[in-house]
Amino acid sequence: MKFTIAPLGDNSLIIELGLDISREIQQKVKKVSSFFEEKTFDWVIETVPGFTTVAVFYDPLKIQSDTLPYESVCEELKLHLEKLEVEEDSRPRIVEIPVCYGGEFGPDLEEVASHNGLSTEEVIDIHANGEYIVYMIGFAPGFPYIGGMSEKIAAPRRSNPRLKIPAGSVGIAGKQTGVYPIETPGGWQLIGKTPRKLFLPEGETPSLLQAGDQIKFVPISIEEFQRIEEDEK
Amino acid sequence: MIKITKPGLLTSVQDLGRYGYQKYGVITSGVMDTTAHRIANLLVGNDENEATLELTLLGPDMEFRDDTLISICGGNLSPSINGKPVKLWRSVLVKAGSKLKFGGCKTGCRAYLAVAGGFDVPEVMDSKSTYIRAGIGGHNGKALQNDDELSIGKPSELSRQISEILAEERKDKAFSEMKWTISSDFTVSSVSKPHVRVMRGRQYDWFTTDSQMKLFTEHFEVTSQSDRMGYRLKGPELSLENKQEMLSEAVSFGTIQVPSEGNPIVLLADRQTTGGYPKIGQIATVDLSIMAQLKPGDKVQFVEVSHEVAQQLYLDREKKLHQLKQGIALKIRQKTK
Incomplete structure (x- = not known):
């Protein structure tokens, strides 16, 4: 290497x-x-x-x-x-992130759609069918830097950043998509929210995701969101 | 037990930091001035990594429920017990019921209060350090508040011996201080025009020769936009030779990074784990304590030091601290024989 x-x-x-x-x-x-x-x-x-x-x-x-x-x-x-070599068949771990898109969880979904001349359903479809890889964890505990989002749903950051973005929010900023593990201020366009916890301070590893993971966003209903949220407690 | 009766500006439980979890985006936290913290612990017979209280500019008021061996090191925030001034950098035995207060900040910016036995708060990810933004560690994951009660751990054998020596002298007074203090080599927590040694950063070559020169010849002022995460400095504008985008990578305690507007930021204890701004310099570990004691309005002069010299300085300083530790233990043992 x-x-x-x-x-x-x-x-x-x-x-x-x-x-x-x-x-x-x-x-x-x-x-x-x-x-x-x-x-x-x-x-x-x-x-x-x-x-x-x-x-x-x-x-x-x-x-x-x-x-x-x-x-x-x-x-x-x-x-x-010097002796290390990357094995060709090293398969990444696949982590499913359930996301309830739109509504109060994704207040910017319509803006992302109209910015790209798409319907909200199309944005969800494109976002949920992308092939994503976690490049690194940084910025906040458990926050994944994710590569692989389609440019068809890219959208600029909000000109007026929010003071509080709830934990679990899924957002878009430019050509990147990400999930907020803890409540922070931020300017990302929010398109949905996951009930899964990304930061687990009591867990054996404090982050749900790790560098190299492959992510799959799975659209869920509000009822499923509530059920998973209950299980996560 | 200690009861907080006034919280002060920013008082939090910190140890030497949370290591091993930066790859998950968990910042290290920990004390800003590691030297003062370590010495405060040594003076009460604790392990150097034991948690202390980090006090900032305006210290708290507190009440001691039991006889307690303490020491206060770092910046001089004018501590007094029952109205009588207490010396810094010393072992001090406080009588139960006494009240410790802090007045104005005379030198430095942060003081460290160690108690024999340490603060009995749970470890989160192997550390007692408070990580305020994530709400974990320390006392309930927060800076101290009014009426907080802090439990104290079990003192070591050495702690008990130090207390015994001081108890003889205390009699009915609210506190007694050890007659000896430590060498002034370690107590430099305030200098009028501080010099801080800096190595070239990983992207030093990206900057114009003018910026490279100014980093090491001009003064920089600590602005009010400075906290435990980092100090924003004001001084000559530093600019890149060519506009270059950097990919985020790890940063360290004392990294000097420069955003595009040209004012450098020194990253400190609560820094994010990674950063995407070019790094023009890196403060030598031995001088981080000087930097951590600067407050808004203070000026600093950076002096270039090679990577080799910075390593040697670190090894020498650690050797001295080790000798100090042994020296304290020896002194106490001779007294108690």
Whole structure:
């Protein structure tokens, strides 16, 4: 696997695996991330994937070496990373996200539709039938950066951002779609809401989604929404 | 137990941070000034990572229900117990029923209050740090409020020994202070024109030579749009040579990023896990405490330091802190023999 390593700070570094957002580079990011989950170094505090990078935060005091910590960390990482290869058949995990579109949950659905000269049903149809991949989690706990939305339903951010967007809201901003795990202010166009919790602070892993997951949005009725919401409690 | 009778501007339970969950978008949180926090813990016989209270500019008022060994380190927010001033950077034994108050902020911006045994709040994702926006950690996931009651954990053997020494001197007074304090090497939490050492950031080369030069020659002021998440600075405008889009990647404590309007932002304890703005610099870990003690209106001068020197500075500082820890334990043991 090809990569470069550069310092981020005096106790962190960034492994760069490519320059553009693509499925291929995403696979490499995923491979490197899972490498750190399988092989645990006692000096690694944690790793953080980006679109084309994996950052490694380490404890310099746990590195026994005559040279400075960064040098010996680089040497050791190179040794391992050079041997890594992305397997062709690595299938992503598929996570279904039920969404109740429109109504009070999706107050901007009509605006997204009229902006694109479509009916609201067409917007839902296009949104729910896309093939989405989670590139990374960031911005807020459990918030997925999702790639793969059709440009047919792209819509600019609201000129007047909302002060409170409820947790679970599904929105569109430009060519991106996303789901808000916690209540935050924001300018995304809201088209629906999921009853599933994306941020699970008490869970074994605090995020429903992980980098590399494939997402499937499944349209549901308000009754189904309420039933799932009850189960999630 | 401690009862809060006035919450102060922003008082929260923090430890050294929540690590291992940034890949899920969970920020690290934790104290802003790690040095002051660690020393506050050492002075009461705690583990360095034990939770302390982080007080901001205007400290809280509180009442101690039991005899409690405490220490206050960091910025000088004018602490007093039952009206009598208390010294910073010392072990202090407080009598049950005494009231601790804070007055104006004389130096720095944040103080750390450690109690022997630590604050007995549940760990969420391996940390006691308060993450206010997500409502988790600390005391009910929030900054402290009026009438909050904080339970205290079990003090260590060393804590008990420190308390014993101070109890002899206290007699009927509301509190007694340890006669010795720690070396001034560690207590620099306020300097009039602070110099902060900075390494070149990952996108340093993207900036114009003029901007690169100005970063290390001119002063920057901390604006009022500054909080635990980050400090927005005002100074010479920093601009890119060519307009380039960056893909979001991890950031770190002390990352200096520059949005397109040209004013740099220093990312601090409550920073988001990833960022998409070009990073012109990265503050050396050893100087983060100086940065964290700056308040709006303060000026800072960045001084360039190489990645190699920053690493060496870190190793040296950690060695000194380790010696300090051993020194405190030794001193206490000699006294109690």
